[in-house]
Amino acid sequence: MSKNYFKILRAGINSTFQDDGRNNLYHIGIPFSGAMDNRNFLLVNKLVGNKLKNPVIEFAYQGPLLKYSGEKINIAITGDVNFTIKRNNNLLNGICYQAYTLEHGDELDIISTNKSVYGYLAVGGEFDIKYQWSSCSVNTKANIGANDGKKLETNQRVNILKINKDLGIKKLDYLNTKIENIRVIKGTNFDYFSENGKKTFFEKEFFVSKLSDRMGMRLEGPKIENIVNTNIKSEGLIKGVIQVPADGNPIIMLSDHGTIGGYPKIGVVISADYDKLVQLTPGSKIKFEEIELSNAETLFKLYDLETQNLISQIR
């Protein structure tokens, strides 16, 4: 048994181990998975001096309450998150994008995300967890990944194998911004929809439904009219694909999506907007904006440069 560990006093709503996901398994039905918000995943690792793709704990809405036992260790939290650190009888309000050093007996309470869905907790070191297909990412549907492919549970113990020696405090001046406009490339079944349906899709507002999770984001709003067929022969999906089933309400495929689907694809969210999309909470407004492939590629380069730039600012 490891002498450095967290005891989970409250698991939170959807707390799982994630890294940058697993590749080359779509053809057998296993999705990419990985941290939903890739930028915040990379930043949290950098803040505690880890390799950028180290496994972290991802939480949604309410995070875990953890009691730490062991040698001093650095932690950091990214996203838009309220959290406190309790040492003896002192309560400290935490700030995101800044490392903290935890001592034996400290309690880290990740209270909630603030008008966003996902947040990330990294420890300066390595969790003692299992890898499957070179990734620890938990896919609760197929029970694949760390922690037997399950969410964290109250009263369980999370062991830490290795602690980084450098306990210097790194920070970053960064504020998550929100977007309403999600940029989309036309999908392969765009012509299944009526002129009215296409207009509805690009001109009207949609709202994120409560029935959204790591697999998909359901939207509510005006119905999108299909004039060809509400089913297609089942074919592959990727994250960001927007399918419209017979009821006319779009569903956006997210990181744990089923690998095959039979609904027409009206569009695909561009890669540069994915991190911001997944952070939209139920009830949030979305407007889709059409964009050409070449522009989407340029926007991704900019997004990636900005991410690299933020990473290099952390010292």
Add this chain to the structure above:
Amino acid sequence: MIKNISNLGDAALYCDFGKEVNKEINSKVIRYFKSIQKENIDGINNLTPSYNKLIVSFNLRKINFQMVKRKIENLNIINDDKFETNKIQIPVCCDENFSLDIKRLEEILKINRDKIYEKFFGKEFFCYMTGFIAGMPFLGDLENELHAKRLETPRVKVPKGSVGLTEQFANIYTFESPGGWNIIGNTPLNIFDSSKEKKPNLINPGDTIIFERITENQYQNYNE
């Protein structure tokens, strides 16, 4: 052989092999899939073959649509006989606890259950693709008399091992999952085993499958 290549979003390529669903077209899809897999192209991170489409997803940090398209167009396609396929027998028990939708099928198809089983067991099926959930095989083709639509309201939980029918296809639920296929029986075989990282799937695209009926007693005592 690919009728059309287009982009699916900014990080995937959509190869269209036609509209029909048949073994010939699907064999071409599988050939392309295996050929691309063999090339091990840096930046390509996923391939999803289906009945008549192949989706190639890639890492936009390393490669882009035009580059991947050029690679796919100039690919050496390996011959059918170069890839390995298997013939697999799948034992299925149709005891009442397992054949959840047999009554519904009798009504829709207007033939009795013995006739349904007679048309299902002992016939050769072809595996078109695997996916949706991990390891789920899509098998065809069922005779016309067995074509039924999926349930209007899908089940929230279809038990692991359930064998289902929809239209011209049969499938097997590799673990408990929501689903809308007409369930006619259950197999004690483990179709997907995530502890075997090299070969988690018992059934792969291109394989031949024959369902074999077993009794409840054989099901209970089944040893893999």
